[in-house]
Amino acid sequence: MNNRRNFLKSGVLLATGMAVSAPLLAKPKKGRDPKFSGVIYTDEDTGMWAGKQDHHVPVVTVEGNSITLFTDHPMSEVHYIVRHTLVDKSGKVLGSKTFYPTDEKAVSRFTVPSEYHGKLYATSFCNKHDFWLKEFVV
8 A cells, every 4th residue: 555655646746746847738739748748638638538538637616715626537446536636836735635436526625825826736646547637826
């Protein structure tokens, strides 16, 4: 179990670090660095997972300084959302939540400092369809 946790932590840190250092995500079809292909998926850049974005890209709701992430994805023993992460523009992880196949839904809630304004990244990791990213501004 520790190996899996370490793998997931490393993967999230690597992917969020790459995402934060890559303003290329804003226009992935034009000039996106090929090293991100097959690592990070978005609404616009689904890679090999075309048609899967509706059930993998996290839906973000912002109410004041409260941020809710929801991935509209079935949760079963063999296919489920493993984790949500909220990351700021500098790469700092503001919060994360791990899910289990027995969870009813992949929903997480985070609170950001009320004075925070700027770009954030929401991530959703599926055990079958990889790492998905949503960029948004608060």
